């Protein structure tokens with residue numbers, strides 16, 4: 361699905377990503393694990409075209425990621441994206457946040473309603489809270505709305521940038537369990553960012569351990585733990 365060839369990114373004097381080549385396995389969950397500032401978000405934003413690499417290229421389905429225009433939009437429709445805190449539009453209700461793209465694409469309202477019902481069931485979101493605005497939702501509920509929004513168009517890829525970062529431990533634990541079940545059910549290509557080793561092991565099939573803009577190790581949790 362995704363391949364990075366010699367991709368690097370710099371911001372001013374900060375080398376956010378060193379030249380990097382890798383493939384992301386299709387239908388599996390890859391976790392980007394590492395401390396704050398190591399380049400995880402930069403990698404995610406290169407994957408969805410929010411950032412352009414300085415060198416190298418990002419291939420999606422074997423073709424270079426388009427830099428702009430309708431071609432990039434078409435890729436974005438196949439790549440769901442959610443970030444820490446949800447990144448929801450505060451002036452739209454939960455339902456409006458989730459269905460925004462469907463309206464934009466002029467889906468029939470029956471199709472939109474059906475898809476919304478599927479997502480409510482999948483994410484175990486309380487349906488009676490759909491009419492609430494983000495500020496009226498709990499942190500966990502906001503994250504479930506963000507997940508529904510990312511999944512609305514049934515994308516091939518799901519990019520989740522620290523989706524559980526801002527949650528208190530109990531809510532976080534509950535969402536980790538739900539996310540694992542959702543990933544197993546959907547079998548999509550998922551890229552998930554975290555700085556929590558236990559979370560990486562629980563949710564990831566493959567873990568990319570990052571430091572200072574480099575992938576320093578790659579493998580399952582056992583590979584990382586066996587490291588001296």
Ligand code: ADP
Nearest residue numbers: 371374395396397398400401402444521522525
């Ligand atoms: P995280 O560590 O959770 O990825 P950051 O606080 O590093 O989040 O970054 C949050 C936002 O601020 C991002 O959009 C990032 O591009 C931007 N950002 C991070 N570092 C800088 C910086 N040194 N100068 C300008 N913008 C930055």
Ligand code: ADP
Nearest residue numbers: 371374375376395396397398399400401402403
């Ligand atoms: P992470 O997600 O692992 O916390 P980021 O990818 O957000 O790391 O950031 C990697 C490095 O690049 C950090 O040093 C960060 O401050 C810097 N950075 C990220 N975005 C920007 C930006 N828009 N402007 C300047 N520096 C940035």
